[in-house]
Amino acid sequence: MYKRGKLWVAATLFVLALGIQIGGTTDASADTVTPAQQVTMQQTNVAAQTAPQTENSSYNKADQGNYAALDSVQLNQQGQLEVSDWHATNAAVNRPNHWLIAYDETTRQELNRIQVQTPVARPDVARVHNVYDAANSGFHEQLNLTPAAITNGDSITVVSRYTADSAGNGDAVDYWFAPFKIDTRNEAYLEGTKLTDNQLVVGGWHATNLAADKPQHYLIVLDTSDHNRELGRINVTNSARPDVARVFPGIINAAHSGFTGKFTLPDWVISRGDTLNVISRYTSSADGNSDYVDYWFAPVQLGQQNVANLDNVHVQNNQLVVSG
Missing domain, CATH: 2.60.40 (Immunoglobulin-like)
Known part of the structure; x- marks a missing residue:
């Protein structure tokens, strides 16, 4: 360090150099x-x-x-x-x-x-x-x-x-x-079918993202034994199925995918023991005939069984009493 008059030249240069170093760090x-x-x-x-x-x-x-x-x-x-x-x-x-x-x-x-x-x-x-x-x-x-x-x-x-x-x-x-x-699976299950008083009662669920823009839900029954003749269709309101949503969390309608439906069948369909197909259909059309996604369940066999049982037989007051 040296002094030129009253000016410390070395000190001034050091401060300037320090300023350049800090500026370089900021630029990085x-x-x-x-x-x-x-x-x-x-x-x-x-x-x-x-x-x-x-x-x-x-x-x-x-x-x-x-x-x-x-x-x-x-x-x-x-x-x-x-x-x-x-x-x-x-x-x-x-x-x-x-x-x-x-x-x-x-x-x-x-x-x-x-x-x-x-x-x-x-x-x-x-x-x-x-x-x-x-x-x-x-x-x-x-x-x-x-x-x-x-x-x-x-x-x-x-x-x-x-x-x-x-x-x-x-x-x-x-x-x-x-x-x-996005999940494109089409999942469904028919949990139960029974014939009661000429009515086919069905229940199950149907969940798929393919129905995201299809708000109408139809159930359709076809007579497979008669060239897939349609026997009836009903518009259903879906029910809550949190169990389905737990299994398929990536399908948006899984939590409300449940359904039940009743179809009145003709006597001749029942007496012949025809085979029926149940279809679950999501659609954007009012009649369910266009822009739809279907799930065809396994065929339901009505059968022609002839079954009986004699439960009880006894004599009472000189009468033969039977039940079965």
Whole structure:
């Protein structure tokens, strides 16, 4: 160090150099993530056990990763895609709006979006990824889907987006999760059939996402022994079946898939012992003859059994008394 008059030259240069060093550290923050880095697909399991991060603690500003994981995704009974996930990245700095978007991979269009208002605490994520606000990177939301997307069994991708735009458009960093395929199974069971006073009484359940846009439910009886001649049809109101919903949680009408029905049969159908087919049909048409999805149950054989039994025989007051 030396003095030129009253000026300490070395001290001034040191302060200037220190200012340059601090400026360089700031320039390396994640605020300058490139578009290519923003769309990096890096899904990580959170398992490491290190010191937890809090919202106000320091974070590694040089980390340019885009981290996320899909913890749970399912179609609930209200026709919503229910998702529980997390998404953490330094690119979220200065992008305070967090949006979730349901994108239909089949039709190539957005179905719905919702803004995350209440983040879910994820200290497990913060222990693994020392990035901006990782401790509050979780979310649990429901995204409404269209009946057409459910009926057609489309593939739906959930997009997690941090953006500076309040409407969720532009200046964004996205994470695209793996597509979710909607369940297209057609499940049903005929639990009971009986013939009482010329009436065929049937009961069971029928659950399928293929009926998401088909509100009418018909039961139809055909006479298989007579070239599938229709004997009758009835419009039924479904009943609650929580047991079915527990087995098929991804089918939206499973919780109300139960049915019962009664059909009056002609005498000649009963006397011949014809074989009948019961059909459960969901349809969008008033008469049930178009835009429908069917489930054909196993044939019901009326049979021609001739059965009897003599239960009791005895003599009383010089009379033969029989019952059976």
